[in-house]
Amino acid sequence: MDAELPEPQLIASLARRHYLEDVSKVQLAKEFGISRFRIARLLAKGREEGIIRLEIIDPSTDLPMLSEPLASHLGLRYVRVIGSNGTDTDVRTQLGSMGAQLLGELVKPGDNLGLGWGRTVAEVAKNLRHLPPITVIQISGAPAAAHASSPIDNIREAVLSANGYIHDLPVPFYVRSPEMRRQLFETHSYVRGQFEHLDTALVSIGSWEHKETQLYREFPPSVRARLDQVKPAGELAGIWFDETGRVLAPEVTRMCMTLETHHLSQTPRVIAVAAGVKKVSAILGAARTGLITGLVTDRDTAEALLDAH
Numbered sequence: 001m002d003a004e005l006p007e008p009q010l011i012a013s014l015a016r017r018h019y020l021e022d023v024s025k026v027q028l029a030k031e032f033g034i035s036r037f038r039i040a041r042l043l044a045k046g047r048e049e050g051i052i053r054l055e056i057i058d059p060s061t062d063l064p065m066l067s068e069p070l071a072s073h074l075g076l077r078y079v080r081v082i083g084s085n086g087t088d089t090d091v092r093t094q095l096g097s098m099g100a101q102l103l104g105e106l107v108k109p110g111d112n113l114g115l116g117w118g119r120t121v122a123e124v125a126k127n128l129r130h131l132p133p134i135t136v137i138q139i140s141g142a143p144a145a146a147h148a149s150s151p152i153d154n155i156r157e158a159v160l161s162a163n164g165y166i167h168d169l170p171v172p173f174y175v176r177s178p179e180m181r182r183q184l185f186e187t188h189s190y191v192r193g194q195f196e197h198l199d200t201a202l203v204s205i206g207s208w209e210h211k212e213t214q215l216y217r218e219f220p221p222s223v224r225a226r227l228d229q230v231k232p233a234g235e236l237a238g239i240w241f242d243e244t245g246r247v248l249a250p251e252v253t254r255m256c257m258t259l260e261t262h263h264l265s266q267t268p269r270v271i272a273v274a275a276g277v278k279k280v281s282a283i284l285g286a287a288r289t290g291l292i293t294g295l296v297t298d299r300d301t302a303e304a305l306l307d308a309h
Helices: 007-020 025-032 036-048 064-074 088-106 119-127 151-161 178-187 189-197 214-218 221-230 261-265 277-289 299-307
Strands: 078-082 112-115 135-138 165-167 200-204 234-236 239-241 269-273 294-298
Touching: 007 025, 007 036, 025 036, 064 078, 064 277, 064 294, 064 299, 078 088, 078 299, 088 119, 088 200, 088 269, 088 294, 112 151, 112 189, 119 151, 119 200, 119 269, 135 151, 135 189, 151 165, 165 189, 178 189, 234 277, 239 277, 277 294, 277 299, 294 299
Parallel strands: 078 294, 112 135, 112 200, 135 165, 200 269, 269 294
Antiparallel strands: 234 239
16 A cells, blocks of 8 residues: 555555554554554654644633634623543543633632532532632532532532631422422521522533433423423523523422522623533523523534534
């Protein structure tokens, strides 16, 4: 095969197989009938001559070439886009690092920070290690199927070390009836009262894909059927909406221990963390509700959002 290809084309073929398809130099030597030492020299020559251009994206660095147009596209004030890589768990970890960076810029001494629930929110909380003295308020109860590490537990040590305060909401997310919700909020009236005084809130954006959301197992069949009927694009803090941003199924929200739309709408900064092309409709809908002011996402999701109308 070596003799059949001009050198620049050979370099391009080797580079494609090695860098994009993860084929080793030993395997390429067998495939192309040349030594692995010559392959190494050709790949080096390709980089020197500009045939091969490698781009390394640091997951902890914002990509303004995407975050700035995405902010304009979605009508949001604060947008950060990372070049994530790896598994879903890896991506959540990387989003957590960037989310913590953004909150570190926004949160000031004496602020009230509302903390929602979700795996990515938990990763952000885990990365918030150096905080000014603030008050953190749990704004949603814990789903029964939630993972062991909660956002409020992840941030507790950092807040207390900074002489701040934590207000837990030790209740389940779903409570079966508006009356039970009312009774529980009466028991935790002080925490609920803090929902009126948030400076910043951190929330996740969930979808209603049965395989994707932890909340599917949270609800009884009647509630699942209701949500299947209205076909929400997604939810944030237990508030359901379609892709146009219209709020759906408020009767479901009234059976959940969470804040309400007016609490988010009056909060100056509401930062959502979410990534994955399966969440594009949910993220679009969340932005169109007018309830969020910021988004932390990754490159693939940002590009899909910019392509969406």
